[in-house]
Structure formats: C-alpha cells, structure tokens
Amino acid sequence: MSAIVKVHSLRGNIQDAIDYILDEDKTEPILTSCTNCSVPQLSGTVWKYQQNIRFDDTMNSNGIQGYHFILSFDDMNVTSEQVHDIAERFLSEATNDEYDGVIAVHTNTDHLHAHIIVNPINKNTNKKWDLYFKKEINRFKEIENRICKDYGIEPLPIKRGTSRSWWKHHNEKIGDGHDAIITKTLDYLVNKVQSYEQLKIYLTNIGYTVEDDLDATKQIDENRLRNFEFTINKKLINENLSDEYSYFIRIPFTNEYFQIPIENGTWVNAEKNTLKCKMDLTKNYVIYDKAANIISSNKSGRIISQNLEEKNSKGVREGLRIKVPGSKYFRRCKYLKNKENLDLHYS
Template identity: 25%
Template sequence: MAIMKIIAIRDRLDKRVNYVADRQKTALDAGVAYAANPEKTEQTFFTSAIQCRSPETAYHEMMSTKRRWGKTGGVLGYHFIQSFAPGEVTPEQAHAIGLEFVSRMFGDRYEVVLGTHLDKVHLHNHIIVNSVSLTDGKKYHSSPGSYFFEVRPTSDELCRENGLSVITPQGKGKHYAEWQAEQTGKPTIRAMIREDIDSIIAQAYTFDTFLMLLQRKGYSVKAGPNRKFTTVRPPGAKRAIRLDSLGEGYTETAIKERLARQRTQGRPLQYHLPQKWYQLRGVIAILPKKKIKGFHALYLRYLYLLRRSRRTKLRPLPFSIRQEVVRLERYQQQFRYLLEQNITISVELEQRIVVLEWDIRTLTEERRPLYQKRRLTSDEAQKMEYSLEIDRKTASLRENRRELALCRRIQADIPQVSEQVRQAQEEERPMRKEGPQHEYQR
C-alpha cells in the first residue's frame, strides 16, 4: 500500500531547512538536499539521481536547464512523497518501486532526485522533479486530474505488481469546508437542503408531488426521463446540486422508496390538547419595557431568525436566511459591539468610523519619529524606552484597526440584514392571516 502526496515548490525554504548553506538558493535546492539527506538514509544506495550526474549537482543542473529555456520563475519543482505501510516493503524494494514510478511518470524528459528515507516506521520515498523538461523545455503541471488519473493509478499499479495492498476508496469524499463545518457543529448548505427534503417528503404523496412542493419552496428543479440525474438549486444559490450527491437516502430511487414506505405505513395523526385559560384576581405591577430602536432592534430580530432556523418544529424560514446561520457568530459580534458603543443609526456609525480613522492617523504620525530616535541613540536604556513606547502605540493601532474593520463590515452588512428581515416578515404576514382558515386543509 502506497500513499502519494504532491507539494509544489514555489518559494525558498532557507528559513525552514537549517542545512542549506547558501541563502540565495531557491526552495528547489532545499528540496533536493532534503531528499538526499545523508542523516535520513543508511547508505548511498538508497539515493539516486535521474538525468543528473549526482544528487549533489542536481540543483545546479536543474537551474541550468531553467536558464537555458528561459523559465526560471513560477513553480520551481514538485516534491512527491510515496509512503508505504509499516513492514510491507524492504528498503531495496521501496527504492526500486520509486525508480520505476519515476521512469513511468517522467521517462527521460525531467531531472529527478530520489531518496528512500528509513528514519520512520514506514519507509517512504522523497522525489524532487524539475518543473522544466530537459528535452523540450515544457513545464510539468500538477493538477487534481493528473493526480487521480496519472500519479495515483501508476503508484497503485506498481503496488499490485509487487504484491502490495492497494487502498480502495469507499463512498464519495466531502469538500473540506463541508467536513470542517460538520466537525464544528455548524450548518452547511447541503445539510439545509437535506432538512428541506425531509420536511417535504413528510408532506408529499408521490415523487411528482415532491418535486412540485420543492419548487413551491423556491427551489429550481431539473428532472425528467431525458435527464440522467435530478438536480436542485436552492433559492439564491449559483449552482445546482445533484440529489445523489447529498448522501444515502437522498437519491431519486431512495426518495421514491421513502415515499412508497410512507404511503404504505400511513402518517400518524397529531392531536393537540385544548388550551386552558385561568382568570387571576388582583393587581399586577407592570414595569414599562425599554424600547429597542435602530440597529439594536434590527440585529436582535435577525439573530432571533437565525437561531429560530435551527428549530425544526417551527415553520422553516427562507433558504437565503437559513444559509446565513453559518455566520451567526459574526452577527453576534456585531450586535455586541453596537450595544457597547450605543450605536443605533447610520450617522453614529459613520461618526465612529471618522474618529477611528483620525486616531489611526494620529498614532501613526506619533510612532514614526520614535523609530528614528531609537536608531540614532546609543543609550540602551533610552532605546528600551523608545521600544516600549513603540509597542504601546502599535498595540493601540492594532486595536483601532481591528475596530475600524468591524465598523466597515457592519456598514456593509446592514443592507443585507435589513433585506433578509423584510423578506421574513413578508412571508410570515400571509401565514398569520391564512393560518386558521386553512388549518383543516393542511
């Protein structure tokens, strides 16, 4: 079993690799030195240079190739890491597999340095490839396509030929942003679509009814006998999503099975107990409520809507509002800031921005001469005082800039927040009027 990893070498590594003697060398030289590091190889037998005289001269030969073809910028090279399972291969076998991998992938077109490292439980090959071809000057470009259709299949084929195990992917992977959101408990767009589908299935009778209710909810649906996949696009979204990409239970076949099972089993009736009213005698002191105005009321309402969208028992809100739940912490921070600064209208927010810009300009002008004074003085104690004063002003500048960025973000978000609240109110208004009238029909 071999796991492949590719790293593009774009910049210098002199700050990270302590054994690079010449600081003017590029990251490609550092990568070659790492791949042929004698401390990580037991003998020189496990280090090879392909289309180069030796690993020690490989960097200069690679740079000479770049200069000859006039391609010294961009990606300098690629670092391939081929890791094997512990105890599955010997050092000689791992090195031989690495050489064969290089031969099949690059042939005699690119300069390559290969080192089999034995410093960990699992043996692994480090392969440094020059990005510029030695024969025609064309650059090698690594992409997801080249990884999944060239690099990984070649490595897996070599593992099968040598009797090693091969990793078989199970299921479909997730986007990193979606996986991270699920790990932190934050809602995702796909999770919201699944919630809508679940709620609509509970109301639908057939698959056609399901699609009709989905369209009534604002989704754009593309389905039919001439289409291979059924796709849905949430309201406000730019791209459509296939149903089979939402996971098990959400493919077209699975949804039809769920609807058929629901028709067979039937839906349980829900009974509501009658409300009881009690009359109390006496006088109850009612304190006047503090009236909330301006931005405070707007954000308070919006945060209520975002939190409400997490509760499944209530009537679902528009998709455009529910997808904003991922930014709940951002709007909470803005609301707390507006409360602390007692900012309720746009004029007060603009005044605060002007004050912060003035403070930043003043602090910057006050800090500038301190650098020159610290540089000219020879007294260490005086230098220390200047340094402390610079640090204090830098901290104040950092705080003011952070607050200024927050104010400008609030200024940019307020129109959208207002529009979202207005849409939610418009959808709730007809529901309040038609609620008792259509209760029996529902």
C-alpha cells in the first residue's frame, strides 16, 4: 500500500481553511495539533495578525496566505494516530522547522488523510516562503516516502517529469470509479431503452439519482443550435497570450487552448473573476498548446462546447446529471468520455 502527498497555495482568509480541517465532523481533538500555539482553532487569526504587522501591501501582492498539504493513505492497516505522527514529522522535515503549521487527520472517508496548513512566514527570517511546486513536489514525496517506510507503508514510486493523480492511483487499486460505473451503465442501457424518459426511469429503478433541466416539450430554436453561451473562470485565461483582440482560453479538463474574440466576452463582476462568452457552434476553431503552437486548425465548436458549462436563460446548468448509489455528488454526463471514441460524450 502507499501514500500520496499533494500541496496547493491558499489565498483569501486562511482561517477558513483551518476551520475546515478542524471540523469536528471530520476529525477529533486528539488527532489535531499545531506548532507554537496552544489552540489550533486560533492559529489563522494569529498568523494573519503577524502578516499584517510584518508586511505592507507590496509584500502581500502575490496574495498567498499559506500552503495546504494533504497526505493520503490507502493502507487499511495504518492507524489515525500513526497518520498524525507521520504528518508531524513531515511538517518538520518539509519546512526545516522554519514554518508553523496546523495538522488535522480526517477519519470521515474510506481512506485516512492528513491536512497540514502552513504559515508562509519564516520564524527565523520573517520572510515569506515562495514555494515553487514543480521544483519541490518530488522533494516532498521523498520526505513522505522515507517517513512512511518507518511505519511499513509502501512508498509510491516517484516519476520524474510526470504527475500521477490520486484518483488514477486509487482507481487502479480498487477498480472502477464513479465515472466508469456510470458510463458502463449507460453503455448497457442505451441499447435497451426506447426513449430518454425510459432511460431515466431505468436508472432510477436500479438506484441511481437522476437530474436534468430539460423540458421534453421545449422547442430549441435555430439560434440556440448555433450560438453557445458559457462562463469561464479567469484561471483558464492565459493573460500572456491574450491581447486586445482575443482571449486565449484553456479548454477545461484538457491542455488545449482556443481563442474567443474580445467582443464575445464580458466580465460578469467587478473583480473580473468570471468571463461570460459566446461562441459559434458551427464554426471550426484553431487549437493551440500552452506555448501557442498550433495543434489543430479545424476543431468544431460543438466538440469544444462539450467541455464548457452552458448557461440557460435562468443561469442554471443544463444537461443530464447522475449520482451513483451511496455517493454525495452528481456527475455531469457532459464530462464523461467514451474510451473508444473520445469525441463522444454522454450528455
């Protein structure tokens, strides 16, 4: 069995992240701790005060208020106490004891995992930790693997230059995930039903929960078939490659980019976090990689739209959504791909 480490930066109110990992529904006091503090619940407030008195707005320009590490374990024999000990050792070694942190082990899922929130201010120099993930991630993995060996936990092989997601590794261990279960069910049923309504009845009868916003009597006009409206988070917009004429947008769930004319995009709020766009489904688009090299010159708008979130006139996301028995979350069929034909989705 093995363990996996993930890390990402935190912006906004770091106390919110600390409140989340200390949620009593997910952990218990004996599985929580902090460095240089007596009450973990107050750490975020203290850290924020320290940052305010040590740094001016210029120093805080990157917006990073902390770092969030997650150590995940699929070894059913490891105990929550051991996971907490591993997290404490990991925090010490990964930060060279130069940064404070809050630790909480979550026991509310099938697999134990430890959350570590780290204060980015160095205790010795008062400088901020500028963490470069791509450079440091393998060092973090090596630290965790070394510690886990002391507890008889098999390390996950480190692949240089590649990344391996938790879900990919997890699904290889336990079999089909929810996406595979749903697609296999749909592949089986679609040849046995005579209508969409009958399909939903079958799915409900075998334990799935089904939702959609479709009205069977609704007439889809010609304009709707041609023009597609969607919203995109600013994180998907490459500002360096966008210009006064177009936005350079990454297609969600891919490493491909395409362009939307400036006049077809409108920011929906003053903070410019969300861009509302229009695109022509009948048009072919040029597809680029992240370096703006052309990958394809004729990808249809309809194919691209399968990875985008359509908004109807009421602002509600449309399409078939299915929840697997026992799951808390719905999966939008629009994002499910057929392995035999990647251009085919299950909406």
